[in-house]
Amino acid sequence: MDELRRRYLRQQVELGGAEAVIDPSRLAPEAEPARPAVRAEAAPESRPAATAAPVAEGRLAPTTGPVAESRPPSAPDQAVRSGADVTETTQGGKAKDWRIGAPPIPGPGLVIPALESLLGAPEWSTLEEVAGAVAGCTRCFLAQGRTNVVPGEGNPKAELVLVGEGPGQTEDATGRPFVGRAGELLTGILAAIGYSRDQVFICNVVKCRPPQNRKPLPDEMTSCSPFLEAQLRILRPKVILALGATAAEALLQVKRSLTDLREKVHSYRGTPLVVTYHPAALLRNPNWKKPTWDDVRIARQLVDR
Numbered sequence: 001m002d003e004l005r006r007r008y009l010r011q012q013v014e015l016g017g018a019e020a021v022i023d024p025s026r027l028a029p030e031a032e033p034a035r036p037a038v039r040a041e042a043a044p045e046s047r048p049a050a051t052a053a054p055v056a057e058g059r060l061a062p063t064t065g066p067v068a069e070s071r072p073p074s075a076p077d078q079a080v081r082s083g084a085d086v087t088e089t090t091q092g093g094k095a096k097d098w099r100i101g102a103p104p105i106p107g108p109g110l111v112i113p114a115l116e117s118l119l120g121a122p123e124w125s126t127l128e129e130v131a132g133a134v135a136g137c138t139r140c141f142l143a144q145g146r147t148n149v150v151p152g153e154g155n156p157k158a159e160l161v162l163v164g165e166g167p168g169q170t171e172d173a174t175g176r177p178f179v180g181r182a183g184e185l186l187t188g189i190l191a192a193i194g195y196s197r198d199q200v201f202i203c204n205v206v207k208c209r210p211p212q213n214r215k216p217l218p219d220e221m222t223s224c225s226p227f228l229e230a231q232l233r234i235l236r237p238k239v240i241l242a243l244g245a246t247a248a249e250a251l252l253q254v255k256r257s258l259t260d261l262r263e264k265v266h267s268y269r270g271t272p273l274v275v276t277y278h279p280a281a282l283l284r285n286p287n288w289k290k291p292t293w294d295d296v297r298i299a300r301q302l303v304d305r
């Protein structure tokens with residue numbers, strides 16, 4: 001209250017105005033400073049103190065409480081929200097678009113020419129016939145140690161065929177390819193480029209497990225090659241993905257490093273063939289996941305071409 005009003009009130013009393021009423025509205029300008037105190041007291045009830053602090057400090061806007069709900073979204077809010085959407089999309093089963101950042105299709109590599117004649121080749125004309133022949137096969141030493149043969153499985157009309165090295169322990173026990181930890185990783189990689197396992201065909205160079213998971217010997221790979229050759233001839237995929245150096249070596253009939261064979265589009269009897277790391281190698285060295293991701297996206301582009 002300023003001095004002028006004090007004097008006025010004193011005069012009213014002196015003039016007999018003992019009932020002088022102080023109209024709060026007329027004192028409003030001076031009374032106003034009290035309001036923030038009221039607001040400050042109400043704040044803890046309407047929103048947690050923790051939500052108010054980040055706003056004051058210029059960090060992310062609060063996301064809970066009545067104040068946050070009524071505030072129009074700022075640009076950072078929108079970014080956070082759209083980021084959450086992306087996370088929900090990728091974690092909710094829908095794959096993020098694999099095309100984003102995909103490398104261009106590389107140039108040509110080695111060429112394995114088409115067979116001029118099938119004379120002398122086994123007469124299998126279906127995948128079931130090949131699997132039946134594998135089941136009774138004793139052509140090489142690997143027949144002695146197997147629990148089950150693992151001929152391969154998948155879609156007989158697959159656009160993409162994946163070829164690995166040979167069955168491991170879990171595959172030998174189940175008779176199915178790529179069902180261990182490496183198989184789980186492969187399933188995830190396929191999902192990331194938009195394929196479920198039953199849309200592709202997965203098999204190995206040799207159909208029986210080598211002891212202690214060693215690399216198949218050259219004569220074992222040669223003995224088993226008619227089965228793989230027949231499977232690829234029957235399937236006629238748009239693209240072959242060789243998983244690891246052994247598969248690449250068997251299909252391309254060369255002994256070169258994986259580094260040498262990656263980032264090229266080879267031709268296996270007229271079918272584009274891309275070489276990448278074996279999923280088991282990725283479990284040992286996660287640094288190879290990025291180049292593998294590039295390779296499978298190249299293969300996917302070749303399918304779509």
Ligand code: SF4
Binds near residue numbers: 139206207
């Ligand atoms: S690895 Fe192949 S060639 Fe050797 S026994 Fe098994 S199916 Fe026959």
